Amino acid sequence: MLKQLLFKTDKKCLYKFVYNLGIKGTLSFNRFQKRLNRGEFFPAFHFISVTDDCNLNCQGCWVTGKKKNSRLSMEQLDQIITETKAQGSYFFGILGGEPLLYKPLFEVFEKHRDCYFQLFTNGTLLDAATADRLRKCANVSPLISFEGDEQVADIRRGGKQVYRKTQQAIDVATQAGLVTGVAMSVCKSNLELALSPDFIHSLIQKGVSYLWYYIYRPVGENATAELSLSLDEIQQLRQHMVDARSKYKLMIIDAYWDEKGKGLCPAASGLSHHINASGYIEPCPVIQFATDRVGNQPLADIYRDSAFLKDLKTAIPAKTSGCIIMEDPQWLVDFTEKYGALDTSGRGNEAERLRAMAPVCSHGAGEPIPETSWIYRFAKKRAFFGLGAYG
Template identity: 70%
Template sequence: MSFARFQKRQKKGEFFPAFNFISVTDDCNLNCQGCWVMGKEKNSRLKPEQVDRIIDDTKKMGSYFFGILGGEPLLYKPLPQIFKKHSDCYFQLFTNGTLITPEVAETLRQCANVTPLISFEGDEQVADVRRGGKDVFQSANTGIDNCVKAGLITGVAISVCKSNLEMAMSPQFIQALIDKGVAYLWYYIYRPVGHQPNYELALSSDEIRQLRQHMVDARMKYSIAIIDTYWDADGKGMCPAAEGLSHHINASGYVEPCPIIQFATDHVDEKSLDRLYAESGFLGDFRTQIQQKTKGCVVMEDPRWLAEFVQKHNAKNTSGRKGELERLQLATEANSHGSCEVIPEKSRIYRFAKKRAFFGLGAYG
């Protein structure tokens, strides 16, 4: 398994992330609050041969799980061919769901190695505001239905913020997903980034604690897998990028610590991924120094420290927006999971699974 091989490399003093997350395109049909992709001067797309090489390089290191992001990845036309070509891999498709017609769902079913993870950001009133679109709630619901009817293992993700916290923790919301046949529900915390960060949506420390307690309790209560990103198997906060579990390759081919830290010194066209990860001083120092600094999200807790760090490494602004460094220097600090009290897991199965089996489903930083 990918995670077991990752652990063996760690014991040998070698490094290659357990999972790679790939943004295949910046193109999107929505304009979400807090999106790290919008506002670019020019959108980028990876070439199919670049995606193939990334996957091939990763497979050589014994990792066969990938997160596919955007923008909206379903706007990337070569995607089904990539899935079919790499039939020995498994892909988690991060999508807003609005483009999943019955035909698209059937195409994904035929690939037989894709789980769609559909963003579900609020009810009829909240969703359109959060996602910058029209009838987004209904469109996402239709996408979920089409995936389930096609027989796909379908997940729902919700970026929890002040405007959807109550809904995210409500029994009605969770039961509605169960009734639809959704297999897993993935909670993550809203991160105020991008050209429209909307800091007022960020959760307070008490709200983060409420969310964490809810997830721990929900795992024991509902017949749906409840997955989180920011806590380890023992309930302690963590940064997946700092742990080395995952790094992010953006649509321009730059390798970033995670999707919201949009600075890099390394590009996939420069060398093979095993050499890139072994030789990158920027990524290596990030993993070491963040471990000593916080178990939370440094972008939220100390953006000015991060600005100093990328300057020391002369890292390139890979956001596609001018003034990203200045934005970090002036950013408002926000609460993250790093300050949350330790709330131990109650589910033995989840503890075991997160520690040994499906860490990829919780490694997206």
């Protein structure tokens, strides 16, 4: 894995990956921990949906079915990044919709060269010219969604020839020397592929640096709850990840378990929060309720004063170490109503949807499976990127 990073990655991209993400990211996590020890709070990093626009229509996507799509202005996005940097945090996950449809995207990457951005993309718009622009920026890692084989991908993503386009995106990204990741939202229709050694070896041969597994969560207009994993399937996936970390020559990332195999929620822990394309600050992308919005006051003041975000950090862990929206959606609605939180889904019926939703298993329900690799145990405890975030 190290050999591949050293000799197949563009040198400027490698430098930014090591310094902006690795060194500065770890320092930002240390600052986050010190803030918590002082009784203060500001997330270690932000995930930002820059636009609701997308060229696909995926099952379980939180932006589908909106009455009107939103986009952050360049000024709003710049404010979020600038105020977050002032707190000593330099890592941002850039989401959509499809973020490559956001016109000021490269201007943002170029302006904030001291930051590191993880670009969550479906890959269908990631051509050679776009990959070359990302290489010149050097501070961006494309994380390309890979949701299934030729048959499954089109159904999961609501498009045509998605599998072929995704494979092409991986090729152009790795050939450009980018630190390239592949993400899979693991569900019943792609679990077999997710666990397949042939699939993982194919990514290694293409030059993929890391594989990020996260668990399918039934949200959005087309929630498709029947795709949710059972408890046994979640345990199978968790065991696979633990074993794969010592078996394959690429990084295996997750966002749901600590070094002891205990479930965690990045939003409840305060590691990260999500800012949607309308500027609302949500606990995470799938909890589409908020009491606060960017621009009304500085971010530091919002995090200091928000009772909704503060109390959520103690209320959710008291209920579960897994995903509250999966395990007890009705409780979540009651909690948001207690604080007068707005429905930020853009559909206007999120509370109604959650009240009608049957609970499904999440990662907090299984028996802990501790990490066996010492380097992953260390990363989960101390190193920034090992913590993952959300998927």
